[in-house]
Amino acid sequence: MPASASEEPVQQPLQLDALGPRGEFRARNRQVVPDVTGAPAAELSLVPPPFVSRAHSALRRAEPAPPDERVRRIAAAADLFATGTVAGLGVAEYRLLVSRVGGVPLTEVASAVDRIAERLRDIGTGLDRARPAGAVTDWRDPLVRSGRAAHTRRGDVFAVHAAGNHPGTHSLWPEALALGFRVAVRPSRREPFTPHRLVSALRLAGFGNDEIALLPTDHAGADAVLRGADLGLVYGGEDVVRKYGADPTVLLQGPGRSKVLLTADVDWRDHLDTIVDSVAGRGGTGCVNATAVLVEGDPTPLCEALAERFSALPSLPPEHPKAVLPVQPAAGARA
The missing domain is CATH 3.40.605.10 (Aldehyde Dehydrogenase; Chain A, domain 1)
Known part of the structure; x- marks a missing residue:
């Protein structure tokens, strides 16, 4: 934001x-x-x-x-x-x-x-x-002579x-x-x-x-x-x-490129909380946060569900006690 x-x-x-x-x-x-x-x-x-x-x-x-x-x-x-x-x-x-x-x-x-x-x-x-x-823990340890690493x-x-x-x-x-x-x-x-x-x-x-x-x-x-x-x-x-x-x-x-993969035999509804947390959890700024969700098949239902969940997250100054999203200057946010 x-x-x-x-x-x-x-x-x-x-x-x-x-x-x-x-x-x-x-x-x-x-x-x-x-x-x-x-x-x-x-x-x-x-x-x-x-x-x-x-x-x-x-x-x-x-x-x-x-x-x-x-x-x-x-x-x-x-x-x-x-x-x-x-x-x-x-x-x-x-x-x-x-x-x-x-x-x-x-x-x-x-x-x-x-x-x-x-x-x-x-x-x-x-x-x-x-x-x-x-x-x-020391190469000078006498036990090294007897074969210890x-x-x-x-x-x-x-x-x-x-x-x-x-x-x-x-x-x-x-x-x-x-x-x-x-x-x-x-x-x-x-x-x-x-x-x-x-x-x-x-x-x-x-x-x-x-x-x-x-x-x-x-x-x-x-x-x-x-x-x-x-x-x-x-x-x-x-x-x-x-x-x-x-x-x-x-x-x-290097840069985090964590991904979530959903194959055709998986019901995404069972994993929605995990996907949301993977993207936005802990402020969404970590190298382990997911940068993409890959779906085998039609991604539309999942995208709609994610959009609904993400749109409910409040946009607040970072010091606000209810803030959950990262904040950056406008130029960086637009990029």
Whole structure:
């Protein structure tokens, strides 16, 4: 739904500093981050490639804490992220900013914050289940000589080109931090508040400035963020797929193209709720939301039923408690 240009901004532009190895850094080059009406909500400091290079050098020199301590710190950061005041913002202020800037319904932002925190509190369980049974966590373990496999990270520095479509994507990359990687996060300029808050919370919980960094950059600096790392996680569209798709050191999270397929032997009436939720659930902005429904046979009855269900969804500002649809500026909505 398009937003009205007459609505008031949430607040004066918030200064979002880069978080480098020496702490907060306010760059001379800053980009305005607008809300859905086009009003400025924040100014994001953009660091140049030399700053990125120095940050990577510091990350590579840092020694990670023991595994149990890393997991404990991440759990502590989860509580700060979901309930505390971080970088001067309470959780209610933060959620409102994400909703107003990203256009994600406020209720979905609140739900995503809780899910991120829940995942981070239990991050050790996820790592244990990913490890092959019987494998040790260090190649220097004496059991390796007796034939045990070693399950350990491949490198020291991990880079993230973060997504801006939904806060929930930020529940994934902290696993690298739990494994002992030092992590550099390049936030999306579409919604930088979630990675800024999460990196700040991780530092408050005990991770050093030389273990986790937030490096907002322009496109030239984006390449530097990946070049300085051993492995990377990248979100993006077709242009990103073409650029990094053949790079074995990059885990690519490209555009979501989830589909719903209904074959002729299936009665779509039994699955209507699932189809509607696949398209519009959780704000409709996730990479797992369905982008098409494929029907074997005549699609008209299903299309009419879907149109009826979707037309009943209210068009409201994203911060409205009953909002369920994503909001974006009028030009983007028309496109």
